[in-house]
Amino acid sequence: MTDPAQRLAPVYRDMPLTVFEHMSGLARDLGAINLGQGFPDDPPHPALLNALAHATAEKSHQYPPMAGLPELRRAIARFYARTQHLAIAPEGVIVTSGATEAIAAAILGVVSPGDEVLLFAPAYDAYAPMIRRAGGVPVFIPLRPPHWGYDRTAIDAAITPRTRALVLNDPLNPTGTLASPADLAMLAQVCTAHDLIAICDEVWENVRFDGNPHASLLAQPGMAARTVKIGSAGKIFGVTGWKVGWLIAAPEMAAVLARAHQFLTFTTPPMLQWAVAAGLDQPAIAQACSDRWAQTRSALLEGLSREGFAVLDSAATWFACIDLAASGIPLDDRTFAEQAVREARVASIPLSALWEGPDAPRHIVRLCHCKPEALLEQAITQLARWRDSIG
Numbered sequence: 001m002t003d004p005a006q007r008l009a010p011v012y013r014d015m016p017l018t019v020f021e022h023m024s025g026l027a028r029d030l031g032a033i034n035l036g037q038g039f040p041d042d043p044p045h046p047a048l049l050n051a052l053a054h055a056t057a058e059k060s061h062q063y064p065p066m067a068g069l070p071e072l073r074r075a076i077a078r079f080y081a082r083t084q085h086l087a088i089a090p091e092g093v094i095v096t097s098g099a100t101e102a103i104a105a106a107i108l109g110v111v112s113p114g115d116e117v118l119l120f121a122p123a124y125d126a127y128a129p130m131i132r133r134a135g136g137v138p139v140f141i142p143l144r145p146p147h148w149g150y151d152r153t154a155i156d157a158a159i160t161p162r163t164r165a166l167v168l169n170d171p172l173n174p175t176g177t178l179a180s181p182a183d184l185a186m187l188a189q190v191c192t193a194h195d196l197i198a199i200c201d202e203v204w205e206n207v208r209f210d211g212n213p214h215a216s217l218l219a220q221p222g223m224a225a226r227t228v229k230i231g232s233a234g235k236i237f238g239v240t241g242w243k244v245g246w247l248i249a250a251p252e253m254a255a256v257l258a259r260a261h262q263f264l265t266f267t268t269p270p271m272l273q274w275a276v277a278a279g280l281d282q283p284a285i286a287q288a289c290s291d292r293w294a295q296t297r298s299a300l301l302e303g304l305s306r307e308g309f310a311v312l313d314s315a316a317t318w319f320a321c322i323d324l325a326a327s328g329i330p331l332d333d334r335t336f337a338e339q340a341v342r343e344a345r346v347a348s349i350p351l352s353a354l355w356e357g358p359d360a361p362r363h364i365v366r367l368c369h370c371k372p373e374a375l376l377e378q379a380i381t382q383l384a385r386w387r388d389s390i391g
């Protein structure tokens, strides 16, 4: 008899844990400051907690509708009308258990065996394994530091008759950079010219620091009918453990994607959906969150610069990146991350963990800034002392 565990799908037997789980596990075990996986330390906004307490006491605890509470689907449509001037039909909104589930449902709903899907590297680590599990082939197009710009020539060269979709993560995790208006226009032209579906992971849409509102690829000419837009209450309100996300598509497309969603988590805890609906209707809550993260971003960038670390621009997300080579640190990113968590007691994310293929930049690590300033200062001090000790 073989070991029954050997009968499990080889793709998962041989797959490492996600870098986020790996680094958070090390941080917990070693008592390190966790600037790896992205999550805020601050408690949720009191108005959001009140809404949750009210919903927990007053509302049903049984299965809500599979596509989400109608009240939340309408609140999401209102939120996008207000913040991005998008006309979203509530029937086109499907509530999911976090954006990761929305990504899974979108990929399962779009990709058939043999389909190719364009991904831009660095890429969030959930995309490629899901595409492969759906029988598709991820095709990576590298973005290059320090600006991580989109290259039309490289995109055109990657497209074949089998290309079905592209995945755009904008703002981009892990770099904190934005697609420019020209990039969005170009990507829309590519999608319409080649009849591609755009799966747009826009979970960082409300974590932007440049004062400009987010602009979705969905708003470009011809894109409303071929875009799946993914959002996250966890990112908007800094409540990552709530796992409330959504996908948005033209209603005819959403109806098909709902078939994929119905056999994943089927539905999402109703009290969390009620609380998110209430939160989205109170603009001051999301504003307070992004104002707070603008402060923590400045604290991390200024502290790192003061200590002589070379940091890359971060216009969005909870993250900022250190250029190790430019900082005079003679380690590749994975070695840095593994040693820094043990020796400096600070967890980080090596950028090459979010990059498939041989041409990954190996000199960049990502740090999460949405932490109390005193903790950021402590982490920066520990990193600087350790760097001096190895230099």
Ligand code: GLN
Residues within 6 Å of the ligand: 018, 020, 021, 036, 037, 038, 039, 173
């Ligand atoms: N989005 C989070 C990050 O980039 C990680 C989420 C997860 O751990 N699955 O840090």
